Each structure stands twice: as C-alpha cells, then as structure tokens.
Amino acid sequence: MKRKGHIYEEICKTETIKFAIQNAARNKRKRFFVRKVADNPDYYAEEIRRMLVDKTFVPREYERMELYDGIRRKKRMISKPCFYPDQVIHWAIYIGIREWIYKGFYYFACGSIPGKGVHFGKHYVEKWIRSDRKNTKYYLKLDIHHFYPSIDTHRLVAKLKRRFKDDDLIELLELILYEDDGLPIGMLLSQVFANFYLQDFDHWMKEDRKVKYYIRYMDDMVIFGSNKKKLHQLRVDIDKRLRSVEGLQLKGNWQVCKLEAEPLDFMGFRFYRNRTTIRKSIMLRIARRAKRISKKKITHKDAAAIISYMGWVKASDSYSFYQTRLKPYINMQKLKAAIRKGAK
Numbered sequence: 203m204k205r206k207g208h209i210y211e212e213i214c215k216t217e218t219i220k221f222a223i224q225n226a227a228r229n230k231r232k233r234f235f236v237r238k239v240a241d242n243p244d245y246y247a248e249e250i251r252r253m254l255v256d257k258t259f260v261p262r263e264y265e266r267m268e269l270y271d272g273i274r275r276k277k278r279m280i281s282k283p284c285f286y287p288d289q290v291i292h293w294a295i296y297i298g299i300r301e302w303i304y305k306g307f308y309y310f311a312c313g314s315i316p317g318k319g320v321h322f323g324k325h326y327v328e329k330w331i332r333s334d335r336k337n338t339k340y341y342l343k344l345d346i347h348h349f350y351p352s353i354d355t356h357r358l359v360a361k362l363k364r365r366f367k368d369d370d371l372i373e374l375l376e377l378i379l380y381e382d383d384g385l386p387i388g389m390l391l392s393q394v395f396a397n398f399y400l401q402d403f404d405h406w407m408k409e410d411r412k413v414k415y416y417i418r419y420m421d422d423m424v425i426f427g428s429n430k431k432k433l434h435q436l437r438v439d440i441d442k443r444l445r446s447v448e449g450l451q452l453k454g455n456w457q458v459c460k461l462e463a464e465p466l467d468f469m470g471f472r473f474y475r476n477r478t479t480i481r482k483s484i485m486l487r488i489a490r491r492a493k494r495i496s497k498k499k500i501t502h503k504d505a506a507a508i509i510s511y512m513g514w515v516k517a518s519d520s521y522s523f524y525q526t527r528l529k530p531y532i533n534m535q536k537l538k539a540a541i542r543k544g545a546k
Contacts, residue, residue: 206302210370213298214254219247222293226285239286250287250294254374261381262288264388279351281386292390295374302365303394308404312469313420314393320469321517323419327473330415330426331461335475337414338426341466342433344440345453349421350392351384354449358385358399365398396420403448411436419469433458470514477519484514489527496531505540508532 212218220243227240239246253259264281283289304315312323331338346352359376366372378391385392400418407413407425413436415426423440427433437456444450459466466473470481480488488511495504512534515524 205365205367207367209298209302209366209368210254210374213294213371213374214251216244216247216251218297219250219290219294220244222290222297223247225297226289226293230285233285236285239290246286246290250290253287254291254294257373259287259291259374259377261378264382264386278387280388281382282388289390291374292378295371295378296390296394299366299371300394303398307397307401308408308418310417311397311400311404312417313397315397320419320471321513323417323469324471324478324517327417327424327466327468328478331466331473331475334415337428338461339428340426340430340433340458340460342423342425342427342437343457343459343466343468344423344425344437345455346421346444347451347453348384349450350387350396352450353384353396353399355379355382355384357449358395361399361402362395399448403443406443407440411439422468424466424468430458430460471518478517480514480518480520480523485520485523485527488515489523492528492531500536500540502540502543505537508537509534509541 223240223243223246227236230236231240250259262284264283267280267282269278269280283292307315310323310326312318312320359372359379362375363372379385379395385396397420400421404416404418407416413425413427417424425433425436427436437452437458441452444452457464461473461475467481470484472479472481488508491504491507491511495501495508514520515528
C-alpha cells in the first residue's frame with residue numbers, strides 16, 4: 203500500500219482543530235472549562251495551531267482512575283488525558299488520519315471501527331453458523347492477555363511509519379505514544395491504534411493460515427472449523443506468532459468447543475445454531491436497571507440506557523425475557539419523552 207504524506211498539514215489547519223474541539227466537547231459541556239473552550243473555538247483553535255506549528259505541545263500527565271466494569275466487576279485502569287489541549291489534539295490527529303488508517307483493515311475486524319460494531323459482527327457469525335454447518339462444527343475462542351498495556355509502542359510506531367510518509371506526524375505520535383507503557387485505556391487514539399496494531403496478524407490469519415471463518419472484536423477472537431485437532435494446532439501457531447512478532451500473549455482461558463454442545467459466548471451474545479440470546483450477565487444488568495428506574499423519576503440518562511439496551515433485546519431472540527423482566531417495569535412512551543426533554 204502506498205504511504206500517505208502531508209497529514210500534519212491537515213491536522214494543523216484551523217478548520218480541522220475547530221472540528222476537533224466540537225467533537226472533543228461532545229457530552230462534556232457541563233464542565234466549565236470545556237464550555238469555555240467550546241464557546242470560543244476561534245481563539246483556542248489558533249492557540250493549538252501555534253502549538254503544533256511551533257512544536258511546543260507537551261502532553262500532560264494522564265489522570266488515572268480505577269474502574270470496575272460489568273457484572274463481574276473486572277478491574278480496569280483508565281487513563282484520562284486532559285481536555286485542553288490533549289484531547290483536542292488527539293481528535294485533530296484522528297480526523298487527519300482516519301481516512302487512511304482504516305484502509306487495509308481486515309473486513310471482519312470489529313469494535314471501535316465505524317459501521318463495524320457488535321451488531322455487524324453478530325450478523326456474520328449467525329450467517330456462518332447457519333449456512334455452513336460443516337465448517338462451523340467447532341470453534342476456537344481466544345483472548346489476548348492485558349491487550350492495551352501490552353502493546354509495544356515502538357513496534358506500533360514502526361508500523362505507522364510504513365503507513366504514513368510524514369515525519370512531523372510521526373514525531374507528534376511518538377511524543378504522545380511514548381508517554382506511557384502500552385496504549386492507555388481511555389485515550390481516543392488507543393482504540394484506533396489497537397486495531398491497527400493487529401492488522402498484520404489478521405492478514406496472516408487469512409493469507410498464510412487460510413482460515414475461512416475468523417472474526418475479531420478488539421482482542422477477542424473466534425475461529426470456526428470442521429476439525430478439532432486443527433483448531434488446537436492453530437491455537438499453538440497463533441500463540442507463537444503473537445509472542446514472536448507482536449510481543450503479545452494469549453490468556454489461558456482459550457476454548458475449543460463443539461457448537462452443538464456449548465453455545466458460543468461472544469460480543470455479549472450467546473450463539474446457538476437456531477437462535478441468539480443475550481449473555482446472562484447483560485440480561486441481569488438490564489433487568490436490574492429497569493426495575494430500579496421504575497421506582498423513581500425517569501432521567502435522561504436512565505431513559506437513554508434502557509432504549510440502548512432495547513436494541514440488544516430486539517436484535518436477539520429475547521422476547522420471553524422482555525415480557526417477564528422488562529415490560530412490567532418500563533414504559534417506552536415515557537422513556538422517549540424523557541429523551542426528548544433532555545435533548546431540549
């Protein structure tokens with residue numbers, strides 16, 4: 203693929219930076235300083251433009267916080283860049299590179315890629331297991347150990363140099379990426395670069411290993427096959443490749459299962475041959491949220507959460523769950539009214 207140049211010039215344009223301010227400020231305007239910057243985009247865009255042109259930008263230390271995610275309360279360390287100028291500059295970089303960074307991505311790489319979220323992946327998993335029973339008899343499920351913190355930023359920069367022919371851009375990215383070990387969870391660019399980092403691995407899977415049915419959701423991978431022994435050998439080969447080439451290693455919780463014996467739990471769904479249900483922990487979270495908001499005044503945040511969850515319910519075979527655990531506690535008209543009120 204031809205290397206792309208002159209990205210830094212685009213990033214430094216006032217129009218790009220003003221658009222970056224608009225995106226970085228989304229859903230944060232209640233904060234005083236965010237509102238101050240967003241209400242004076244011309245002034246602050248010019249300040250950032252000068253920082254970039256004169257190369258005086260110095261990343262500030264991230265704000266660290268522990269987050270316990272999901273029903274299982276999985277501990278995550280979140281690194282939050284300061285809004286100004288860091289988050290704005292990250293957005294400006296993203297706007298400048300997004301058209302080119304996604305080129306060459308594996309088609310079934312999902313998660314944090316525009317148009318390729320959970321429901322995109324779900325559609326194709328269902329299609330594969332229902333149209334080709336023979337070659338989806340077994341599945342291999344894998345997960346990378348501490349994916350974001352384990353990414354080698356020097357390897358990442360080397361990959362970026364093969365994509366972008368722009369010394370000023372690479373210098374700025376090195377300044378940001380070398381601030382931390384691995385990619386910090388919570389930074390906008392981390393999601394993009396994490397997918398980009400595994401692009402070579404995805405092509406190796408398809409072109410070298412000739413895997414027919416392979417899908418990746420960030421660091422979670424599923425490979426289907428007709429032969430259990432071949433999937434076990436493939437798991438060994440994947441582990442070697444990740445360790446030697448990418449500097450990553452697999453978690454020890456990998457699985458090789460027969461789909462008829464054990465439904466596939468992936469991307470928040472449980473996939474059977476003839477139906478798809480929501481993961482039980484997510485069902486529990488939805489039911490608890492619905493029951494909790496039924497006892498109080500509905501806020502915009504609660505209404506938005508339930509309506510978002512309803513997308514999961516409608517996209518799966520969960521009618522019985524809706525009838526017994528949700529319908530008695532929620533009123534869609536009231537939820538939509540709360541959304542309209544909050545929007546105003």
